[in-house]
Amino acid sequence: MIADSDIADIGSGLVNPQIYTDPDLYQLELKNVFGRSWLFLAHDSQLPTAGSFVQTYMGEDPVLVVRQRDGSVKAFLNQCRHRGMRICRADAGTNRTFTCSYHGWAYDLEGNLINVPAESVAYHNELDKEKWGALKVPRIACYKGFYFGCWSAETPEFEDYLGDMTYYFDAVVDRWDSGLELVTGTTRWVIDCNWKFASEQFASDMYHAPISHASAFIALAEEPALQGFPPYEAPGRQFAGNGHGSGSHWLPEFAMPDAATGPAYTDWLEENKEEVFRRIGVERAHKVYAHNTIFPNFSFLGQSFTMRVWQPRGPGQIEVWAWTYVPKDAPDKVKDSVRQGTQRTFNPAGVFETDDGENWTEIQQVLRGHKARQNLFNVQMGLGHEERDVHGLPGRSNGVYAETAARGFYQRWSDLVRGLSWAEIAELEHSRRAAEEVQPA
Amino acid sequence: MTASIDDAKAAATATATAAAAAVGDATATVPAFRTTGAETQHAVEQFLYAEAELLDQHRYHEWLELFAEDVHYWAPTRMTRTIRERDREIAARGQSAFFEEDLYRLKGRVRRLTSGVSWSEEPPSRTRRLITNVRVRVRDDGALDVACNFYVYRSRLERHQDWFVGERFDVLRPAPSPERGYPFVIADRTIVLDQSTLLAPSISIFL
Numbered sequence A: 001m002i003a004d005s006d007i008a009d010i011g012s013g014l015v016n017p018q019i020y021t022d023p024d025l026y027q028l029e030l031k032n033v034f035g036r037s038w039l040f041l042a043h044d045s046q047l048p049t050a051g052s053f054v055q056t057y058m059g060e061d062p063v064l065v066v067r068q069r070d071g072s073v074k075a076f077l078n079q080c081r082h083r084g085m086r087i088c089r090a091d092a093g094t095n096r097t098f099t100c101s102y103h104g105w106a107y108d109l110e111g112n113l114i115n116v117p118a119e120s121v122a123y124h125n126e127l128d129k130e131k132w133g134a135l136k137v138p139r140i141a142c143y144k145g146f147y148f149g150c151w152s153a154e155t156p157e158f159e160d161y162l163g164d165m166t167y168y169f170d171a172v173v174d175r176w177d178s179g180l181e182l183v184t185g186t187t188r189w190v191i192d193c194n195w196k197f198a199s200e201q202f203a204s205d206m207y208h209a210p211i212s213h214a215s216a217f218i219a220l221a222e223e224p225a226l227q228g229f230p231p232y233e234a235p236g237r238q239f240a241g242n243g244h245g246s247g248s249h250w251l252p253e254f255a256m257p258d259a260a261t262g263p264a265y266t267d268w269l270e271e272n273k274e275e276v277f278r279r280i281g282v283e284r285a286h287k288v289y290a291h292n293t294i295f296p297n298f299s300f301l302g303q304s305f306t307m308r309v310w311q312p313r314g315p316g317q318i319e320v321w322a323w324t325y326v327p328k329d330a331p332d333k334v335k336d337s338v339r340q341g342t343q344r345t346f347n348p349a350g351v352f353e354t355d356d357g358e359n360w361t362e363i364q365q366v367l368r369g370h371k372a373r374q375n376l377f378n379v380q381m382g383l384g385h386e387e388r389d390v391h392g393l394p395g396r397s398n399g400v401y402a403e404t405a406a407r408g409f410y411q412r413w414s415d416l417v418r419g420l421s422w423a424e425i426a427e428l429e430h431s432r433r434a435a436e437e438v439q440p441a
Numbered sequence B: 001m002t003a004s005i006d007d008a009k010a011a012a013t014a015t016a017t018a019a020a021a022a023v024g025d026a027t028a029t030v031p032a033f034r035t036t037g038a039e040t041q042h043a044v045e046q047f048l049y050a051e052a053e054l055l056d057q058h059r060y061h062e063w064l065e066l067f068a069e070d071v072h073y074w075a076p077t078r079m080t081r082t083i084r085e086r087d088r089e090i091a092a093r094g095q096s097a098f099f100e101e102d103l104y105r106l107k108g109r110v111r112r113l114t115s116g117v118s119w120s121e122e123p124p125s126r127t128r129r130l131i132t133n134v135r136v137r138v139r140d141d142g143a144l145d146v147a148c149n150f151y152v153y154r155s156r157l158e159r160h161q162d163w164f165v166g167e168r169f170d171v172l173r174p175a176p177s178p179e180r181g182y183p184f185v186i187a188d189r190t191i192v193l194d195q196s197t198l199l200a201p202s203i204s205i206f207l
Helices: A023-033 A119-123 A158-162 A165-173 A195-204 A216-220 A261-271 A273-280 A282-287 A332-345 A353-366 A370-374 A404-417 A422-438 B005-022 B038-054 B060-064 B083-090 B103-113
Strands: A039-043 A052-058 A061-067 A074-079 A092-094 A111-115 A139-143 A146-150 A178-181 A185-193 A238-239 A245-249 A291-294 A299-302 A306-312 A316-325 A387-390 A393-399 B065-077 B097-101 B126-136 B144-155 B160-174 B186-191
Touching: A023 A306, A039 A052, A039 A061, A039 A074, A039 A178, A039 B126, A052 A306, A052 B038, A061 B038, A074 A139, A074 A332, A092 A195, A092 B083, A111 B144, A139 A158, A146 A261, A158 A165, A165 A282, A165 A291, A165 A393, A165 B083, A185 A261, A195 A238, A195 A245, A195 A291, A195 A299, A195 A306, A195 A316, A195 A353, A195 A404, A216 B103, A261 A332, A261 A404, A261 B186, A273 A282, A273 A387, A316 A332, A332 B097, A393 A404, A393 B097, A422 B060, B038 B060, B038 B126, B038 B186, B065 B103, B097 B103, B097 B186, B126 B160
Parallel strands: B065 B186
Antiparallel strands: A039 A146, A052 A061, A052 A092, A061 A074, A139 A146, A178 A316, A185 A316, A238 A245, A238 A393, A245 A291, A291 A299, A299 A306, A306 A316, A387 A393, B065 B097, B126 B144, B144 B160, B160 B186
């Protein structure tokens, strides 16, 4: 297996590509990264009534996320404690109880074991049902309608875990008085690539857009003048912190014409921009939206209205679980416009997204080669040009064309996967910050 | 050509019933057996095969000619649901979809596919479309409700391959310009894939 020394200093921007292929390292990721991070579970709008549930995954572990009778949301491992059968095999629905279809053990909405068939005959009334409930996700954070879960007691509280990323997350999810809702239906597809390619790109990579997605605007606009990306010199900024990342070109005007969604949305945005400015400020509304990842595997975009989890499926495969989000109280025609614009851009048939999968699957194929796996990858763009708390943006940032967020993503990943405690990571971050401050600007 | 209000209404009705048909709506009272004149059946089948040929040969601009100006091209997503909630298995209109396009947007997608910089189709995939189980019902307004099964194989680059399998529900109208060689135009298309998790990295082709 790859040695700790190969990845300890990964934040310097040299990446050993065996991190994308090593099966033993992958098992450590499930334990140390996915087992000790806050992972997106569900949004309020997916769980409308008591008993509403969705099945999702924390890493490779299936969990049921369930609306309780008191309105709270709880989650538990979708595994029967008797012999390990998946308790519920539907993706979503509404239930009063969850009954395992193997031997009939039944669980309530919290995952407590409440009924065992033939309890007296088969178990002589000696089974302590309180001890055999489903494994509960011990920590659930509700942040502005978004539920995140964490298995580990030592992980910082969710808002501390977000850190400066709170400012960037809020820019997208907290811009409307009525909040957001997810369009019904999860779009799921499989890409044969390592999960970190996707997470890292959404955290950090504006650089690929004009090349990889060269054809996207050709689909969206007839007019050649509208078919390009902003020039490389256009102002923008990329944020990095706690493994998270966010990057945007700054908008010259707020409600820009949008070739994907059309005027129904942009006209409405123009009419309602004061609401956005009041909630998140004029400056943030113009500077923060585009590509984002909350470490480790929850990403969202602000120019297309997609949110997704990159579910790991072995070192060489992911399932993408994607949702379209819309402003909850927008008129239907605005929601339609947003939904259709997002589907035609970021979606397995989207005019942007199809090209991302092409890159990631081909990298993964090339990494079958022995020599290919020895070649260090260059993640050094903009190294040493980071600044802190500039341009009105909190935290550490760089030009929008940089790999600062990628380096931050990999450093947090390395610290976790090597098994450092969260306390040790906090100390390390403290010393890295101190070292950063003594460097010349 | 201009489409009438009735055409639009008929297309919307067809779309709504298509999703129910795809999951085998237990309350449906219309018998599954359909029969239509041999000549109509033959023409519909040959039309669908011709369309498949245009796509397999990457003749996208000719393919666009097969659509009505007001076409709605839609591929909803689906989830695994229990029998009790099976009416919600396939996403409804307004919910999550792989495709939800009109003719203007289909033209844009063709512009992209033929641009030479559409990297998920440059180099292009090799596709083979098998269209089977063609079922035709003549509607009161003269349009045809056509259901068929499809099996689209995609081979890509060195050894990548995908299978797209499902059922398609089309509304065909008599072509306004049959002298172009095609007797129908596609006024509405609903594509229902059989996978709930798509086992492919992309749908960079048309279905």
